Amino acid sequence: xxxxxxxxxxxxxxxxxxxxxxxxxxxxxxxxxxxxxxxxxxxxxxxxxxxxxxxxxxxxxxxxxxxxxxxxxxxxxxxxxxxxxxxxxxxxxxxxxxxxxxxxxxxxxxxxxxxxxxxxxxxxxxxxxxxxxxxxxxxxxxxxxxxxxxxxxxxxxxxxxxxxxxxxxxxxxxxxxxxxxxxxxxxxxxxxxxxxxxxxxxxxxxxxxxxxxxxxxxxxxxxxxxxxxxxxxxxxxxxxxxxxxxxxxxxxxxxxxxxx
Numbered sequence: 001x002x003x004x005x006x007x008x009x010x011x012x013x014x015x016x017x018x019x020x021x022x023x024x025x026x027x028x029x030x031x032x033x034x035x036x037x038x039x040x041x042x043x044x045x046x047x048x049x050x051x052x053x054x055x056x057x058x059x060x061x062x063x064x065x066x067x068x069x070x071x072x073x074x075x076x077x078x079x080x081x082x083x084x085x086x087x088x089x090x091x092x093x094x095x096x097x098x099x100x101x102x103x104x105x106x107x108x109x110x111x112x113x114x115x116x117x118x119x120x121x122x123x124x125x126x127x128x129x130x131x132x133x134x135x136x137x138x139x140x141x142x143x144x145x146x147x148x149x150x151x152x153x154x155x156x157x158x159x160x161x162x163x164x165x166x167x168x169x170x171x172x173x174x175x176x177x178x179x180x181x182x183x184x185x186x187x188x189x190x191x192x193x194x195x196x197x198x199x200x201x202x203x204x205x206x207x208x209x210x211x212x213x214x215x216x217x218x219x220x221x222x223x224x225x226x227x228x229x230x231x232x233x234x235x236x237x238x239x240x241x242x243x244x245x246x247x248x249x250x251x252x253x254x255x256x257x258x259x260x
Contacts, residue, residue, distance in 0.1 A: 063112025
C-alpha cells in the first residue's frame, strides 16, 4: 500500500516504519494518523513481518506533536472523536502481538511522546527530547498520554511532566524509565534493530503471550493477573514452538521456531 506521509521498508522479518513529514516535524495530522492505523493493521497481519521499528524522517523530530492547525478549530464533539480515534490507533500498536521499538531520533512531544509510549520499547538518540506540552496550549493529552505516562514512570513524575509541560532530555527520560536506552544518534537505527532482533530470536508465540500478559495484567488485580499468566502458560505448553524450544535446549542446538 502507498502512503503520503509514511515510508515502510521491510528486511528479513523487520519493518521500518517512518513518519515522513519532515517539513512539518512529522506532526500527526488526521491523514497521518489514519495512515498509521492502516499501516499497523497491515503489518500486524503480514506473515513476513515479525517486528517493527517506528521512527521519524529528518534530523530534528521523531514526531513533534499533533497538527495544531487542526486542533485549533475543533469543537467539543470533534475533539472527543479525534481523541478516541487516536487512542484506538495507539492501542492497535500496543496490541499488535509483535514487538514494536520506537527509535526516537529527535523531538517526541505531545502526540509524538504518546506515540512512542504505545510502542513496547523506546530507544532514544542522544539529543532527543520528550515531553507533553499540551497544557501550554490550554489542552491536555488526548491519545492516552495521561494513562501510559503514569504507568511507565509513576504518578508523581508523570504529573510533573504533564502539569509543567516542560520537556526532558534523553538522559533524564532514561533515568525515570520513559526510554529503555540512549545511544549515539548515528547508531540509533542500528541499535534499535539489534535490540529488536534479540527479541525476534525467541519464539513468536512466547513474545505475543508475554506482551499480552504484561499489558492486560497491569489492568487487573494481582490475583487475576496471576491467573491470566497461568492460563497463557498453559496455552504456550500446547504449541509446537514450546516442544521445539525445549528439545533444542536439551540437544544443545539453536531452536527453529515456526510460530505454531
